[in-house]
Amino acid sequence: LALGVVLSLFSVMLMGMAVGWFAAGLLAFTILFYAVVYTMWLKRWTAQNIVIGGLAGALPPAIGWAAASGTAPFNAWLLVAIIFMWTPAHFWALSLYTSEDYAKAGVPMMPVVKGAASTRRQILVYSLLFIPVALAPAVTGLGGWIYLAVSAAGGAMFLLLAFRLAASKAGDAPSEREDDGLYDVKAGAKAARNLFAYSILYLFLLFAALLGEHLTGQSPLGVPALLQGLL
Numbered sequence: 001l002a003l004g005v006v007l008s009l010f011s012v013m014l015m016g017m018a019v020g021w022f023a024a025g026l027l028a029f030t031i032l033f034y035a036v037v038y039t040m041w042l043k044r045w046t047a048q049n050i051v052i053g054g055l056a057g058a059l060p061p062a063i064g065w066a067a068a069s070g071t072a073p074f075n076a077w078l079l080v081a082i083i084f085m086w087t088p089a090h091f092w093a094l095s096l097y098t099s100e101d102y103a104k105a106g107v108p109m110m111p112v113v114k115g116a117a118s119t120r121r122q123i124l125v126y127s128l129l130f131i132p133v134a135l136a137p138a139v140t141g142l143g144g145w146i147y148l149a150v151s152a153a154g155g156a157m158f159l160l161l162a163f164r165l166a167a168s169k170a171g172d173a174p175s176e177r178e179d180d181g182l183y184d185v186k187a188g189a190k191a192a193r194n195l196f197a198y199s200i201l202y203l204f205l206l207f208a209a210l211l212g213e214h215l216t217g218q219s220p221l222g223v224p225a226l227l228q229g230l231l
Contacts, residue, residue, distance in 0.1 A: 023066035047113040054087035075142040085130040093196035096171035097189035116171030127162035131155040150209040165191040
């Protein structure tokens with residue numbers, strides 16, 4: 001605890017003195033929200049813990065944007081929204097094949113509280129809400145054609161895996177494990193494992209596409225350029 005407090009104070013002060021107090025303030029809020037609101041309160045209190053607490057994990061793009069420019073415009077918060085909306089499907093897919101561990105630890109994750117079937121449905125709902133948000137940077141003047149292609153194709157695969165998970169029995173009943181490589185899961189939980197693993201790759205590809213476009217000087221789209229290209 002002492003080490004964590006010292007490192008947190010040091011990091012906030014260093015960012016404030018080096019790049020600006022707006023970014024440092026966002027960093028301080030993120031640390032406090034994650035350590036206190038999410039970890040100490042939400043994680044042990046509600047099955048919506050990762051939905052609300054996901055804000056802490058989503059804030060780094062706004063912090064980085066503020067550190068680089070001193071501001072946090074709409075597109076910075078759009079990146080925050082992408083991670084925020086990505087979090088439920090990502091973590092609930094994980095919790096479907098680790099629900100026994102959460103139950104033993106007394107953490108009220110969604111499968112523990114509402115059951116596997118309800119969790120699978122909610123993952124599908126959040127996935128359907130998430131993909132349009134992931135496509136939005138191509139409309140707001142942040143992403144270009146590369147980003148649009150990556151987000152659309154990758155989003156289609158994300159939804160396919162979410163529908164497969166919704167139609168599966170992942171998390172319903174215990175079964176023997178199958179060790180097939182990186183993620184050793186129960187035989188009936190592969191659909192959850194697949195969405196969890198792919199969700200990490202998809203989020204990485206979204207931000208990698210933005211970075212790649214910026215480094216190669218690609219022009220962002222925005223609504224006028226997008227409509228012109230489509231027509």
